[in-house]
Amino acid sequence: MIDKIYYFIMVPMVYLAFAVFFLGILVRLIRLMVAPKQTTTLQIFPEKKPAWLYSLADAFFLPTIGKHKPLLWVFLMLYHVAFLLLIIGHLELIWDIKLLQVIPHKIFLGKGLIALTLTICLVFFLFRRFKSPYREISVTEDFFLLILLIFTVLFGGHMNWAYHWSEYGFDLSVTEFREYLSSMVKFKPALPSAITGSPHYIILVLHVLFANLFLIFFPFSKIMHSFFTIPLNKIRRG
Amino acid sequence: MDQAKRKELLNLMDSKLNNAMRMYLEVCSHCGVCIEACHVYASMPELKYTAVHRAEVIRKLFNRYFKLQGKIWPSLRDSTVLDDEAVNRIYEAAYSCTGCRRCMVYCPFGIDTQMIMSIAKLMLIGADREPKILTMLADMSIQKGKADEATRQNFATAVRNLEAEIIEKWRTAGGDEVVPLDIQDANVLYVALAGKHSIIPAAAIMNAAKEKWSLSYYEAVNFGAFVGNPKKTQEISQRIIDEAIRLRVKEVSVCECGTAFRVLRHQMGKQPFKVTSFVETIARYIREGRIKLDKNKIKGKFTYHDPCQLARNGGVIEEARYIISHLTDDFVELTPNRKYNWCCGGGGGLIAIGEHDFRMKSAKVKAEQVKATNANILATACENCHTQLSELNEHYNLGMNVQFLSSLVADALTE
Numbered sequence: 001m002i003d004k005i006y007y008f009i010m011v012p013m014v015y016l017a018f019a020v021f022f023l024g025i026l027v028r029l030i031r032l033m034v035a036p037k038q039t040t041t042l043q044i045f046p047e048k049k050p051a052w053l054y055s056l057a058d059a060f061f062l063p064t065i066g067k068h069k070p071l072l073w074v075f076l077m078l079y080h081v082a083f084l085l086l087i088i089g090h091l092e093l094i095w096d097i098k099l100l101q102v103i104p105h106k107i108f109l110g111k112g113l114i115a116l117t118l119t120i121c122l123v124f125f126l127f128r129r130f131k132s133p134y135r136e137i138s139v140t141e142d143f144f145l146l147i148l149l150i151f152t153v154l155f156g157g158h159m160n161w162a163y164h165w166s167e168y169g170f171d172l173s174v175t176e177f178r179e180y181l182s183s184m185v186k187f188k189p190a191l192p193s194a195i196t197g198s199p200h201y202i203i204l205v206l207h208v209l210f211a212n213l214f215l216i217f218f219p220f221s222k223i224m225h226s227f228f229t230i231p232l233n234k235i236r237r238g
Numbered sequence: 239m240d241q242a243k244r245k246e247l248l249n250l251m252d253s254k255l256n257n258a259m260r261m262y263l264e265v266c267s268h269c270g271v272c273i274e275a276c277h278v279y280a281s282m283p284e285l286k287y288t289a290v291h292r293a294e295v296i297r298k299l300f301n302r303y304f305k306l307q308g309k310i311w312p313s314l315r316d317s318t319v320l321d322d323e324a325v326n327r328i329y330e331a332a333y334s335c336t337g338c339r340r341c342m343v344y345c346p347f348g349i350d351t352q353m354i355m356s357i358a359k360l361m362l363i364g365a366d367r368e369p370k371i372l373t374m375l376a377d378m379s380i381q382k383g384k385a386d387e388a389t390r391q392n393f394a395t396a397v398r399n400l401e402a403e404i405i406e407k408w409r410t411a412g413g414d415e416v417v418p419l420d421i422q423d424a425n426v427l428y429v430a431l432a433g434k435h436s437i438i439p440a441a442a443i444m445n446a447a448k449e450k451w452s453l454s455y456y457e458a459v460n461f462g463a464f465v466g467n468p469k470k471t472q473e474i475s476q477r478i479i480d481e482a483i484r485l486r487v488k489e490v491s492v493c494e495c496g497t498a499f500r501v502l503r504h505q506m507g508k509q510p511f512k513v514t515s516f517v518e519t520i521a522r523y524i525r526e527g528r529i530k531l532d533k534n535k536i537k538g539k540f541t542y543h544d545p546c547q548l549a550r551n552g553g554v555i556e557e558a559r560y561i562i563s564h565l566t567d568d569f570v571e572l573t574p575n576r577k578y579n580w581c582c583g584g585g586g587g588l589i590a591i592g593e594h595d596f597r598m599k600s601a602k603v604k605a606e607q608v609k610a611t612n613a614n615i616l617a618t619a620c621e622n623c624h625t626q627l628s629e630l631n632e633h634y635n636l637g638m639n640v641q642f643l644s645s646l647v648a649d650a651l652t653e
Contacts, residue, residue: 032261033257034257035256035260036255036256037256038256038259038505044339044343044348044577045549045551045552045553045555045577046553046555046576046577047553056651062344064271064343064344064346065269065346069269072269072271109444133270133273134268134270136285137268137270137273137288137290137291137294138268139268139314139316140313140316141314141315142267177485205465209613220305220306222264222265222266222267222268224264224265224568225265225267228261228264228265228347229265229347229503231261232261232262232265232347232348232349233347236348236350
């Protein structure tokens with residue numbers, strides 16, 4: 001029975017999660033596109049041109065936070081850069097991406113530092129919410145998302161940390177992960193016996209479970225800011 | 239609240255849900271960076287006076303009624319039911335916000351709380367809970383737009399009675415009349431407020447500049463915008479637009495009223511004439527050498543309050559400083575200034591409603607900011623700001639001489 005649950009999490013649920021993720025985002029964006037347009041300017045002055053370039057800078061470098069909450073800015077920048085590297089790291093688990101090897105590195109990228117950075121940042125974000133006045137303005141969703149991410153990163157990071165930082169290493173290597181992930185991408189799912197037979201299989205299952213939940217929740221959450229930040233800053237820039 | 243009323247209010251909310259508004263309502267990550275941006279919170283640190291709290295009052299209703307999530311898991315975002323208690327919260331949010339948009343400068347996403355509060359204000363109108371004085375004043379403005387010949391004659395007579403005071407400031411008129419009315423093909427249609435303080439200095443300045451100008455029959459102030467009624471906002475603006483088109487003027491210069499200027503310049507779409515603030519008009523006259531100012535006429539240390547709707551939200555920022563540089567060499571900036579300037583605390587209709595106690599308490603930070611300059615002349619370019627700053631001056635014993643920029647310019651006119 002437990003094998004079936006594990007299989008469900010590792011294969012059908014992953015497809016389900018990605019389907020909800022992509023379709024959900026698409027529906028959200030279409031709904032926004034068919035909504036009536038804002039016809040007059042909502043910009044803030046003084047204006048700087050080109051507005052689109054400054055909007056990109058606003059979205060990627062968060063200058064308003066840097067100016068008013070520098071400590072939060074440090075953690076937010078670290079978090080977002082680490083998250084980007086995390087996505088690249090996972091893509092490299094599926095395919096060799098030669099372009100990225102301009103800076104030669106081992107797979108998985110970062111030798112465990114990415115997960116560590118993310119964990120520290122997420123714990124900072126979580127504990128910040130325990131403090132007034134941030135506690136009072138937080139809603140369940142804020143905690144729910146942070147907890148989902150912390151669990152995802154901790155279980156994922158555990159495998160990487162054990163591999164890089166433990167003298168015992170980790171019994172699952174890039175080869176097994178790539179076999180599993182590339183089979184998923186080709187829609188010919190196969191779970192290598194090296195993975196299912198590993199005593200650490202549960203760690204991977206839990207990592208994938210929380211990642212699935214995060215992907216499913218993503219289109220319905222405030223994390224949609226990843227799509228809305230640039231257009232919103234463009235509105236502000238005029 | 240019965241079901242029919244709830245539906246009516248939700249339909250009003252729905253009517254405001256354009257693409258920008260939807261993003262404003264969906265994207266907030268509750269980072270709290272906006273908390274310290276609000277002058278009300280800075281003066282009275284209660285959570286209900288933060289931008290995020292005000293927006294959440296509307297956002298929680300939006301989540302409950304317009305999002306699937308609010309129906310299946312309402313507690314996830316604290317979605318709330320629209321009932322009489324919610325309407326009370328909406329009132330408190332909408333009319334404790336001056337719509338200054340300082341929080342928008344702080345927000346990493348640029349969420350516009352004033353826009354979100356426009357939902358609140360529209361719902362309050364639907365619930366018959368808006369401040370009635372604002373609706374009454376808006377209706378009066380619209381009524382004046384339908385003025386008959388007798389009303390226009392009365393206005394012309396009243397304006398002629400100001401001539402002596404105008405000539406006292408600037409002895410020669412630019413055209414045939416001291417205050418020209420109904421001038422076809424005028425370069426400038428000046429839109430004043432209902433008060434001679436808004437007409438006399440402007441007339442003196444334009445006559446000194448030998449401008450071909452015309453005074454609008456209508457007052458600039460837009461109470462429709464203050465009460466958050468888009469239809470009345472449009473109707474009030476339309477009176478001026480129709481007059482400008484009828485006279486075929488090149489430019490409509492809006493008096494020192496921040497909201498009137500922003501509505502006409504930025505919210506009424508493209509017009510066959512240019513819309514300027516009178517501050518820009520004065521700066522142009524100085525730049526073109528059409529008026530000259532004597533720096534020795536007004537003694538004292540100047541400071542300048544950027545009206546939110548004129549500066550941060552309207553784009554008229556450096557022109558005021560350019561004018562002041564021709565009035566005095568003794569000028570000190572408020573800190574912070576320009577787009578970060580603290581709101582005076584009188585916007586959003588609060589002056590018209592009254593709310594003296596709240597306005598004084600909520601603008602403590604403004605009073606402290608002004609006091610820290612050690613200036614004695616506080617110039618500004620907005621009627622609401624002028625009224626509020628004058629009351630703050632008295633309430634906090636600031637010892638300031640609060641003046642309109644146009645009034646200072648008119649007093650400093652020289653050959």
